[in-house]
Amino acid sequence: MVTTFRRHTLAGQMLVLQLAIVVVVLLAVAAVSLAQSEATFNRVEGRRVSALAEQLAAHPLVRSRLVRPAPEEALAPLVHSTLVQSSVTSVTVAGADGRVVSSTNPTVVGDRLPLGRGVAAGRGWSGSLTWDGSHELVAQVPVLGTTKRAIGRRLGTVMIGEASPTVWQRLSGASSYLLAYLGIASALGVVGSWLLARRVKRQTLGLEPREITGLAEHREAMLYGIAEGVVALDPQDRVTLVNDMGRRLLDLPADCVGRDLADLGIEGRLRDVLTGARGDGKAAHDVVVVRHGTVLVLNRMTVTKDGRLLGSVTTLRDRTELARLEREIGSFRSTSELLRAQAHEFANQLHTISGLIQIGEQEEVVGYIRALNQRRNSLDLTVGRRVHDTAVAALLMAKASQAAERKVTLHVSDDTSLGRLAHEDAADVATVIGNLVDNAIDAAVAGEPVGDGAWVEVELRQDTAGVEIVVRDSGPGVAPELAHEVFVHGFTTKAAEEGGRGIGLALTRLVCERRGGEITVTNTSEGAKFTARMSVSRSAEAAAEGAHR
Missing domain, CATH: 3.30.450.20 (PAS domain)
Structure with a gap:
């Protein structure tokens, strides 16, 4: 047979604990009451028995019988009358040799009386004494001679004792209301303990200590794991x-x-x-x-x-690492979109050439091809003449084709001038240009629903301190209250439709600040103008070329 032990609830444990505290307090109060009762008894009764003992020791009959030893019956009436009149427990008279000559307890007659400190020297003493199986508060007073022959000599000893009360007698005599006080305190303690247990139960939502411990352990595991x-x-x-x-x-x-x-x-x-x-x-x-x-x-x-x-x-x-991966994926996506746009444009051109050949317009074919070649060379010459870094130039060419696919014209400003950069610098510059151009294209498309006249202009300026990138668009501009927050929020693409510029702007700001620069946005009469500045270093080839010149 398996025995199961039911654990006490939290309320039950609190109730038992509070009751234990109440019991301890009650015991402490009872102990204090007993100590006070004992002190009062020793003080009051000690004075009384001392006075009675002195009075009996000064009685002429006691002195005379101790000077001339007589049978015990000679002092018995006086001893018993003192017992009855004073309501004490015992009265004993001993001779000079310390042996009891008369006592209210006949069994101790002839025994040696234990004397307190200083009694043998003629001084009185009072205190607790256990003798013949009885524990009493006694007073011992020497009987001194008064005749010329025995003046000042100790003739014997008188001892009067009062039996010490029991614990129950002390509790009942300490205060007539002590039991009532103890009962009231016990009742209040029980009720208070019960109410406290209920309150704790409510505050802990009815959970037991082991359940609270389990929740705390699970919380720590979840939070820090x-x-x-x-x-x-x-x-x-x-x-x-x-x-x-x-x-x-x-x-x-x-x-x-x-x-x-x-x-x-x-x-x-x-x-x-x-x-x-x-x-x-x-x-x-x-x-x-x-x-x-x-x-x-x-x-x-x-x-x-x-x-x-x-x-x-x-x-x-x-999401920092994920954002970096998104930028890399974005660059691949941009490249794929560029290839798609170029393939679409090339397919349209081939279809046009094929149609002209089919209708026999060979001369038109030659003119059409010559016009396409001139336009392509014009764009290549414009970018290549002003931007000498191949990575940045290739990015601008790609963005131009991507913009054309969305019916947006991408211009490279005549004031653009950019030399060759180190590979790390070129990557950061390309990141900033790519993000700003992408946002500018989106803004230009939003500003021109039909697509007529939508444009984006890129201007690059390089000096000894770094590179300044300016991107203008024909879009609706940026709300003044969002001019700073577009770089802080880091909106996703969906949030960008609600007024932001996408997470690309936040990442662009990080790149600029990491290189000791900054990025700002202002509104012009035609649209928004983003200006980014960052420090870069020239490539080894550019430095060598400058030294050669």
Whole structure:
């Protein structure tokens, strides 16, 4: 047979604990009462028995009988009358040799009386004494001679004792209301313990200690075992919980729990997303924010209980590496779109040439091919003459074809001048140009629904300090309140349709700042103007060519 033991509930444990405390307090009160009762008894009764003993020791009959020893019956009437009149427990008279000559307890007559300190020297003494199986509070007073022959000599000893009360007698005699006090205290303790147990039960949502421990362990495992950051806020926007990954992604100090977001230096869009300020406190899904050069994806959920707002929980993911991969994929996508556009354009040209041949217009074929060749050479010469870095020049050629596919004309400004760059610098410059041109093309298409007159202009200027990239478009421009935020928000493509410029602008800003530069946007009479500046170094071939010149 298997015996199962039922564990006590939290409320039951609290009730038992509180009752134990009440019992301990009651025992302590009882002990104090007993100590006070004993002290009072020793003080009051000690004085009384001492006075009685002195009175009996000074009695002439006692002195005379001790000077001339007589049978015990001679002092018995006096001893018993003292016992009856004084209501004491015992009265004993001993001779000079310490042997009892008369006592209310006949069994001790002839025994040696134990004397207290100083009694043998003629001084009185009082205290507790256990003798003949009885524990009493006694007073011993020497009987001193008064005649000329025996003056000052100790003739014997008188001892009067009062039996010490029992514990129950002391408790009942300490106070007539002690039991009532103890009963009231016990009742209040029980009721208070029960109410406290119920309150604790409600506050712990009915969970038992082992369940609370399990939840805490599971919470720790989830918070610190996942690769995502977790930040919890209370309704006052104070951090109530954050795991190690969340603290690292947001660059928070170790003592961030309990502090306000403003105290932690979290402002702008990141604060708006964490607090739900831009969504009326509602949930936010896959919101992209740039924090200290890191691209973060945030998901925020509000937490409520019984209609009461408890705060919010936001998860964070590091998307920086993914954004880099997206840029690389974007470059491949751009290349594929360029090839598709060129193939489409080449197919149209071949169809035109084929049609002219079929209708016998050979001379028109020659003229058409010559016109196509001149237009292509004009674009190649324009870019190649002003942009000497092959990677950047190839990108501009590709973007020109891509723009033409979308009915947008891409111009390279006559003021453009760019030398050869190091491979790392050329890659960053190409990234900035590609992102700005892509956004400019989107803006130009949005500004000209029909496609007539849509254009994008690129201007590159290089000096000893770095490269300045200016991209203008014929689009509707950027709203003044978003002039700075378009580089901070890191909107996705869907969010860009709601007023942003896509995550490419946020990444462009990161590239410029990493190279000690910046990017700004202004509105002109014709559209938007993006200006990016970044420091670069010339390639070894360009440096050698400059030295040769």
